[in-house]
Amino acid sequence: MNEYAAADKFAFDGTVTDVSLYGNGHINDTYAVTCECADGKIRYILQRLNSNVFPDRKGLMRNMIAVTDFLRAAVVRDGGDPERECLNLIPTKDGERYYTSPEGEVWRATQFIENTDAYLVADDAEMFRDAGRAFGKFVARLADFDADSLFEVIPDFHNTAKRYEAFERALSADSCGRAASARSEIDFVLARKDGCSRLVDALKSGEIPVRVTHNDTKLNNVLIDVDTKRAVCVIDLDTVMPGTMLYDFGDGVRAGCSTAKEDEPDLSKVDFDIVLFRAFASGFLKGMEGSVTAAERALMPAAARLMTFECGMRFLTDYLSGDTYFKTAYAEHNLVRARTQFRLVERMESLAAEMAAAVAESV
Numbered sequence: 001m002n003e004y005a006a007a008d009k010f011a012f013d014g015t016v017t018d019v020s021l022y023g024n025g026h027i028n029d030t031y032a033v034t035c036e037c038a039d040g041k042i043r044y045i046l047q048r049l050n051s052n053v054f055p056d057r058k059g060l061m062r063n064m065i066a067v068t069d070f071l072r073a074a075v076v077r078d079g080g081d082p083e084r085e086c087l088n089l090i091p092t093k094d095g096e097r098y099y100t101s102p103e104g105e106v107w108r109a110t111q112f113i114e115n116t117d118a119y120l121v122a123d124d125a126e127m128f129r130d131a132g133r134a135f136g137k138f139v140a141r142l143a144d145f146d147a148d149s150l151f152e153v154i155p156d157f158h159n160t161a162k163r164y165e166a167f168e169r170a171l172s173a174d175s176c177g178r179a180a181s182a183r184s185e186i187d188f189v190l191a192r193k194d195g196c197s198r199l200v201d202a203l204k205s206g207e208i209p210v211r212v213t214h215n216d217t218k219l220n221n222v223l224i225d226v227d228t229k230r231a232v233c234v235i236d237l238d239t240v241m242p243g244t245m246l247y248d249f250g251d252g253v254r255a256g257c258s259t260a261k262e263d264e265p266d267l268s269k270v271d272f273d274i275v276l277f278r279a280f281a282s283g284f285l286k287g288m289e290g291s292v293t294a295a296e297r298a299l300m301p302a303a304a305r306l307m308t309f310e311c312g313m314r315f316l317t318d319y320l321s322g323d324t325y326f327k328t329a330y331a332e333h334n335l336v337r338a339r340t341q342f343r344l345v346e347r348m349e350s351l352a353a354e355m356a357a358a359v360a361e362s363v
């Protein structure tokens with residue numbers, strides 16, 4: 001179904017005048033919908049959920065509805081603005097919270113949070129600190145949410161050891177004959193097999209607590225107010241599942257502590273910024289309101305490294321498999337992305353002591 005036909009299913013205010021592709025997500029098809037109504041223009045976000053990545057989109061939507069309802073109540077309780085500080089689903093004309101097309105596509109719509117932007121690279125450390133605070137607060141707010149009620153949208157999403165096995169399978173299949181063009185990246189991964197299960201083992205043994213986590217905390221998954229540069233709303237709730245705060249902390253560092261975009265082809269521009277790391281760590285810990293355990297804190301630098309390695313390995317796996325998972329704009333896109341992640345991992349390996357000191361100094 002095309003986006004105009006899908007837009008017509010929702011109870012938007014006014015008349016739809018434009019539906020255009022929007023944003024930089026790698027997974028769903030996201031559109032901005034513009035409607036004309038008596039008092040001017042109003043915008044919405046309309047999304048077609050990715051059926052390949054999310055086989056059970058009804059389970060995903062059940063999670064999203066429960067989580068957004070819960071967060072909305074928390075925002076109201078804290079005296080915040082529930083129209084801006086949480087996602088608000090727009091019902092369909094039939095009163096449903098999302099739309100399923102006859103061919104099985106799942107579409108959802110949310111209020112467009114105006115006067116905000118999604119950043120690929122932070123403007124400065126203060127902006128990134130506040131993004132960290134928002135992601136930490138997200139985990140803190142969901143502390144009382146029943147983890148067992150959540151459907152596991154993508155099983156083993158951050159199980160790095162299982163991700164490693166998937167990489168090995170893609171490498172031995174080499175279904176597109178691309179392995180020869182990624183030899184040094186493949187060797188980079190093979191050399192780091194040990195350590196992949198550090199966080200899953202810590203969860204399994206009880207060394208660190210299971211929490212309800214976001215699991216996809218890249219900088220462009222928090223909307224930032226364009227005037228104040230403060231984080232307004234955490235978005236992209238598709239992967240909210242039981243996990244560890246270290247997934248969210250680590251993935252946030254991965255995405256935001258780089259001096260360049262995730263797909264920067266010129267590696268001389270890609271470096272790990274310890275100032276940004278310090279800012280994110282202090283913001284995240286503040287957002288978590290003192291609930292971080294000593295064991296979690298001790299693993300924060302390692303988690304940043306591991307989540308970055310995992311993401312690079314996923315990009316490389318997708319490159320070897322013929323780009324079936326992440327959206328790509330050109331043939332080498334996933335390989336280019338893998339390279340930036342591995343550059344960051346190397347830099348984090350060299351900066352391990354400085355990263356540990358930065359976390360230890362954060363209050």
Ligand code: ADP
Nearest residue numbers: 023025026027028030045111112113118220236
């Ligand atoms: P994906 O899973 O593909 O990353 P997202 O849910 O993150 O999809 O949405 C993609 C982009 O759309 C975001 O990075 C952001 O720029 C924009 N976006 C999503 N929801 C909203 C919203 N409610 N208001 C404004 N922009 C939004």
Ligand code: GN1
Nearest residue numbers: 024025026027216218221236239311
């Ligand atoms: C995807 O959906 P998006 O673009 O925010 C991916 C994340 C990766 C990220 C890398 C469901 O995030 O896991 O870390 O790309 N989301 C899913 O940029 O796989």
Ligand code: MG
Nearest residue numbers: 025220221236
């Ligand atoms: Mg996103």
